[in-house]
Amino acid sequence: MTDSGGAIGDPQCLRERMEEEGYLYFEGLVDLDQVRATKGDIVRILREHHIVEADGAEADGDALWSGGPQPTEAEYMEVYDRIVRLESFQALARSPELVAVIEAICQEQIQVWEQQLVRLIYPEPEAVAAQGVGAHQDGDPKLGYRAKSFYTGWIPLMRIDESVGGLAVVPGSHRMGVLQSAGTVASSSGRRGGVYGLDAAALDWVTVDYEPGSAVIFACLTAHRGLPNRSDRIRLSCDFRYQPAGETASWLAHTLGPDVRRTAQQIDEMVSRRALYVTTGATPEVVAQVRQRMLEERSTTLARAQELAREIGAGMVEGG
């Protein structure tokens, strides 16, 4: 990754580089004390919820992994619900240095989305891909944001080298339009509908060893993915979204991350129901569109899924 630190203070250079590459990486951008405070608060929560042991579970302030089962969805949500309410975490999303760069790119004031994500990636020695969502573009319409353009700020909360597996991006991919991704499941736990994501092998990736305080800012159509964690510790990072203050996005942008996840899971459950298939004959293509519409509308009922399946199915027949 190219370090854009030298271009801070040169908005035109930042804009041109973002236009060309679709991402900006800064080796040191965010206030280190702020990053340390956030990480300390998160590790404390992990200890309180027994995701890591009370004693001896840290090295360099990182949360060490002692093996055993990964947290259940319920355990994860308890932790996630607390993390997104941390003052330190919310302040990190509003880091003046980060906001200043994005405002320079947008040439106007920006808003910080309420949906703020923390990534807890547990070690998996044999993994070839990171857990959770695969390679993707945040602006893929399947994710339901309905925003003209927005930027993601990704912040490592610890030293993330190749063994811990950080963020990788595909330079210039934001100029390729919306790429075809497999699967229908996006922002939730991803059980059915196939694993969501782009074919990573078909794209050219760049990454770097990250230090706390560094940041990557990327455009909403820039393809990116998390790399697998083969280390002895939990990978901690967070990602926040930003868009010009005057532009709009769906409810997802204005809702806390855990609430988004819960609703997305309800929708996944509803569109996976056999009842939907039996009563409407919805094909996987129709189901994918039903899911997207329900996500955009925040509707979770079977009745609405059926209505949409009939409407979309009829449209597909008409359209040939």
Ligand SMILES: O=C(O)CCC(=O)C(=O)O
């Ligand atoms: O940190 C990761 O594993 C992936 C981050 C990501 O997908 C995002 O920022 O949208």
